[in-house]
Amino acid sequence: MSTQTYEAETFRKLQPQEYLRKFLLKEVRPDGRELKQFRQTTVNLGCISTTNGSSLVRIGNTTVVCGIKAEVSVPKQTSTKEGYLVPNVELSPMCSPKFKPGPPSEHAQVLSENINRLLKSASILDLNTLCIHEGSAVWVLYADIVCVNYDGNVFDACVIGLITALSNVKLPKATFAEEEGLVKATEELLIPLNLSRLPYPATFSIFDGQYLLVDPTEVEESVAHEVITIICDEAGQICTVWKVGGISCTPKHLEKCISIARERYIEIAAIVENEEKSNNLI
């Protein structure tokens, strides 16, 4: 028996594509999932007490921590009432040997950029609500998203992490004393952010131009280069469609992805709601 497992492992390393193909012919994935099945997802809110809002998201073995820290800053000259929301994704060598220490890798930069575009284009948070005193002081929210364990589908984990952390943010009540030019804030953290929508994502890979794999793992990502990400909101509207690589994607694939993404939305919303309830009890 032990020699057999060894052989399968060797086969996987030598012929990763053929290895995956053999599984998919039987409509099953190497980790025992069905093609349309997401990995178990958990959300843990407020896990870092030194932040204004935080969350820890697990999708299978992929783990992402998002912490949001609020600081006071001067607004831009051109938009005197707008605060800032600065998302940053970090993929350190800790999460996978693929990443080297040093400046952010291309992958991390693309994740940050796409998250920033999502925040801006879907206007999830009205930046005017971050104003303390027009022209003098606004809140700046640093959203640091750190990947702790990389096992594929990190974008989904990052977006869920960011959105849940944002809904977890509590800001102190702040006033601007004009004579002293100082911002005074209360000790207690009271004011939640007013988010206009709560979008959640779903990611798919197309392998061999025919198999649609939901929520790919790192191994699946490395051989299936055609990736589709759909982000929907609670009203069923779409906030992002992102598709790169491969030439086999048709509108049929997209329709299927969108309908699965909507089912996934309900699933994640339920997980988050449960977590919020249990968090409030403590």
Next chain:
Amino acid sequence: MSLNRVDKRKFTEIRPISIEQNYVNKDGSALFKFGDSAVLCSINGPTEVKVRDEKLDKATIDVLFKPWIGSPGTNEKTHELVLRSTLESIIQANLHPRTLIQVVCQVLMDDGSILATAINATTMALINAGISMRDIAVAVSCVICKDGTILIDPKEQEIEENQSFHTFAFNKVSLNLLFCESFGVFTEKQYFDCYELSKTAAQEVINEIHNAIKYNITNGR
């Protein structure tokens, strides 16, 4: 109704396209313009590759995207990833193992839909460089305005006030979706409307590319 756009175009009309190949003295190059948006793309290769980037079974494709003004940021990095993954699925990289194909895109003028312009410029430069490809990629952008109208190939001014912004790239043979980037808030129906309109517009781009190649061949360039 057609007067509603800033430059008096119809909603589904693309801007005039201008294509110039052999623009700089490289293995292959092309200047592609969508109206005032212009991207210059030059190709080097297949050439020697650094050992670190070497792939045993295919050519390494390296993309550099230079913005019009300022230094490259995360936006340009994202464009690079998009271009690279698009090219990897259309270039026959397995014909040139252990080599490097370097693609450099320089934005000469940015008046909206710059990523689509860059993808088209790259396609023309690759054809000019004589790199073997399975297929060619053509790209078109569109926006959905607040009132729900869809504008194909928007100018910068039209992008600023929109509900959502989409860029689609299709392959020529089957007109399947190569790349899609859609941000904003929109419904499923609106998305597929954009998809179909962009596909029609992509066909027009393909025709223009055909004409440009024909012109170059008949004039012996």
